[in-house]
Amino acid sequence: MARPLLVSFISGSIGPWRIERLDAVRGESLQPAERLEVLEGSESDLTGSFVWSLRGFTSNSRYTTSSETEALNAKQRGLNCRRATRAALIPIRKIAAWWDLSQNERRDIFEEQSKHIRIGLEYPPAITRRLHHCRDLGEPFDFLTWFEYAPEHADAFDELVHRLRETREWQYVDREVDIRLIRE
Amino acid sequence: MARPLLVSFISGSIGPWRIERLDAVRGESLQPAERLEVLEGSESDLTGSFVWSLRGFTSNSRYTTSSETEALNAKQRGLNCRRATRAALIPIRKIAAWWDLSQNERRDIFEEQSKHIRIGLEYPPAITRRLHHCRDLGEPFDFLTWFEYAPEHADAFDELVHRLRETREWQYVDREVDIRLIRE
Numbered sequence: 001m002a003r004p005l006l007v008s009f010i011s012g013s014i015g016p017w018r019i020e021r022l023d024a025v026r027g028e029s030l031q032p033a034e035r036l037e038v039l040e041g042s043e044s045d046l047t048g049s050f051v052w053s054l055r056g057f058t059s060n061s062r063y064t065t066s067s068e069t070e071a072l073n074a075k076q077r078g079l080n081c082r083r084a085t086r087a088a089l090i091p092i093r094k095i096a097a098w099w100d101l102s103q104n105e106r107r108d109i110f111e112e113q114s115k116h117i118r119i120g121l122e123y124p125p126a127i128t129r130r131l132h133h134c135r136d137l138g139e140p141f142d143f144l145t146w147f148e149y150a151p152e153h154a155d156a157f158d159e160l161v162h163r164l165r166e167t168r169e170w171q172y173v174d175r176e177v178d179i180r181l182i183r184e
Numbered sequence: 185m186a187r188p189l190l191v192s193f194i195s196g197s198i199g200p201w202r203i204e205r206l207d208a209v210r211g212e213s214l215q216p217a218e219r220l221e222v223l224e225g226s227e228s229d230l231t232g233s234f235v236w237s238l239r240g241f242t243s244n245s246r247y248t249t250s251s252e253t254e255a256l257n258a259k260q261r262g263l264n265c266r267r268a269t270r271a272a273l274i275p276i277r278k279i280a281a282w283w284d285l286s287q288n289e290r291r292d293i294f295e296e297q298s299k300h301i302r303i304g305l306e307y308p309p310a311i312t313r314r315l316h317h318c319r320d321l322g323e324p325f326d327f328l329t330w331f332e333y334a335p336e337h338a339d340a341f342d343e344l345v346h347r348l349r350e351t352r353e354w355q356y357v358d359r360e361v362d363i364r365l366i367r368e
Contacts (some may be wrong), residue, residue, distance in 0.1 A: 004320045057320045062246070066286040102250040107287075136188045136241045136320065 004057045007132050008039040009089055009144060012050040017087060017181040025165070027093070027175030036089070036181055038146075054091060056132025056144045063107050068117050075124040084128065084148040087181040088157065091141035098172035099135075114167035123160050126153045141175065188241045191316050192223040193273055193328060196234040201271060201365040209349070211277070211359030220273070220365055222330075238275060240316025240328045247291050252301050259308040268312065268332040271365040272341065275325035282356040283319075298351035307344050310337045325359065 011019065011030075015037030022032055033051035061069060098106065110116050120129070127149045135142035149157050161178070164170060195203065195214075199221030206216055217235035245253060282290065294300050304313070311333045319326035333341050345362070348354060 004322065006322065059320050060283045062287060064286055065288045069286045099244045102248055102253045103246060103287075103291075104249045133320065136243050136317065138188065138190065 008055040021180040025176040056134035083150045085183040089179040093175040114169035192239040205364040209360040240318035261309045267334045269367040273363040277359040298353035
């Protein structure tokens with residue numbers, strides 16, 4: 001596994017991704033904006049104008065067992081596939097009661113009850129995903145998940161997020177914004 | 185559990201803690217310095233002169249089960265007890281092979297094989313501890329553990345770190361510095 005990578009998602013008038021939709025699913029929304037830029041690596045220079053900026057880091061896995069990791073690695077592909085001209089950025093925040101749980105309690109809700117990993121395994125390689133953690137940075141969200149897929153898999157992506165939102169794990173989510181993007 | 189707290193450990197010529205000893209246990213050491221300041225909260229202003237500065241965040245627990253959390257909460261006390269005039273700051277880094285392990289494999293080495301939690305439970309409330317994560321910040325270490333204790337518990341503290349260093353978990357540690365401090 002690579003070292004953690006800091007990634008900034010900066011909305012404004014520049015960037016290769018056009019923001020097609022920006023919907024509050026739960027809680028407060030984010031300001032509408034035209035375009036999104038994704039910057040990888042050390043602290044980005046935010047002296048230019050932007051509408052909002054969110055950052056998070058990729059990290060080691062927190063819940064997957066060795067056999068789940070193996071299954072994921074066998075199916076997942078990298079980002080930036082040429083045919084994947086659609087993307088989604090889904091920032092979520094969980095309530096304090098989630099973070100107060102112990103590791104085994106969180107794992108139980110996350111997988112044994114909600115099947116987060118099992119559901120997530122049904123969609124790659126058509127849908128690729130990268131998770132960024134941000135609660136520990138004092139950001140307004142806890143996680144930023146980034147997905148990329150080809151236009152013909154947009155329905156499958158809608159199904160994936162719908163299934164996850166129905167789970168017991170999602171009862172701990174008190175803020176979620178769903179941002180859909182087109183690479184131009 | 186409180187929100188994550190960013191903490192900076194800044195060595196130089198000021199601060200309430202006098203650095204009594206600074207020893208490399210494994211790998212590269214840190215520059216010697218006279219004093220240490222511990223700053224809590226948002227990014228500290230580092231325009232003044234300092235010798236080295238390390239930062240990390242407190243976070244949710246990663247390995248403890250609910251019963252272990254309960255046992256720890258029953259014994260742990262807060263920092264800044266007036267009689268605890270001794271402290272230790274122990275920055276460690278683990279090798280990539282540790283971070284490549286899955287959650288269940290890390291838990292197995294951490295507790296089932298190394299009894300990290302069980303050993304750690306024998307020492308509070310005499311020795312209090314706060315863990316700071318920093319790998320995800322791109323820092324030179326993965327963890328900064330801070331301990332406080334009264335002078336009469338210095339031997340117990342030496343025993344605690346000695347026992348942990350003998351464990352299988354510690355075979356994954358490739359850099360460790362042991363910094364002992366006196367509050368003046």
